[in-house]
Amino acid sequence: MSEELATTTYAVREPFEQAVRSLRKALSDGNLKLAGELDMSSRIRQRLLVDTAPCRVLFVTAEPGVFEELGADPCAAALTPLHVVISARGSQTEVHLLRTLSDHQQRMDRPTLAAFRSLQIRIAEAVERIGMRCRFGS
Amino acid sequence: MDALVSGRNYTIAHRFEKALRLIRNALAESELSVAGEFDTTGLADHDGKKYERSRILLIDSPLLNFEALALDRAAGVFFPLHLLVSADGERTQVFAANPIALSEGRLPMGAAGPMGRLGARVALALESVLLEDHAHRGEPESEE
Numbered sequence: 001m002s003e004e005l006a007t008t009t010y011a012v013r014e015p016f017e018q019a020v021r022s023l024r025k026a027l028s029d030g031n032l033k034l035a036g037e038l039d040m041s042s043r044i045r046q047r048l049l050v051d052t053a054p055c056r057v058l059f060v061t062a063e064p065g066v067f068e069e070l071g072a073d074p075c076a077a078a079l080t081p082l083h084v085v086i087s088a089r090g091s092q093t094e095v096h097l098l099r100t101l102s103d104h105q106q107r108m109d110r111p112t113l114a115a116f117r118s119l120q121i122r123i124a125e126a127v128e129r130i131g132m133r134c135r136f137g138s
Numbered sequence: 139m140d141a142l143v144s145g146r147n148y149t150i151a152h153r154f155e156k157a158l159r160l161i162r163n164a165l166a167e168s169e170l171s172v173a174g175e176f177d178t179t180g181l182a183d184h185d186g187k188k189y190e191r192s193r194i195l196l197i198d199s200p201l202l203n204f205e206a207l208a209l210d211r212a213a214g215v216f217f218p219l220h221l222l223v224s225a226d227g228e229r230t231q232v233f234a235a236n237p238i239a240l241s242e243g244r245l246p247m248g249a250a251g252p253m254g255r256l257g258a259r260v261a262l263a264l265e266s267v268l269l270e271d272h273a274h275r276g277e278p279e280s281e282e
Contacts, residue, residue: 007241079220079237083216098240
């Protein structure tokens, strides 16, 4: 049996631009902060003169200070904001997230793991309001 | 904290603004771009002391983005790479995050190669800042 994928993909039954608006609203409704966006396809087009399907990365954080309050490692801040990728797939759209860390992994201390898991779960819950999980890995 | 420690720490013997300028120049010379940045001033270190200035730079290369996204758009969750730059009195602390730290399981198809190359190029750029500085001072380099 092959290893599970590190990412989770959701299908959104909306064209790209509409799905971007829906995603921004879902994140906002989930009290998540959109720190910025990066238009990957535009960057590639401008620098490489190659057209690719629309693709953006949304940078998502929780409220300021959440990591500190939970006692997380200060370096953990370097791993935030988390990336949410939204990409066109024909007339529909896909949203890609990192799969939520398991609560028994031992690569991080408990407060840091708790802070990341909390943020990942909130992002996943927000995305699930607009999309259906379509890929778990195999 | 193995996962976070598996990122790389650097100490640059210059104040924040000058260190930031040196980092930007080194990245540009390595054909890397700062795709965005976030002010994280107020971030506290392990002792609760707040860094007076702190910023996250988002580093990428459109060519590596293209390679990574060609087979699976999910690879975008690992790009750009985050660089945390924090003032520390007369010095500046730099932490190059390891995006793998937040992942469990198999990477999206085609992501590993561009991720590795981006990390290596960022490391080379930062090491060039340290080497240039130490060449002037005649001291050993201070990568931790």
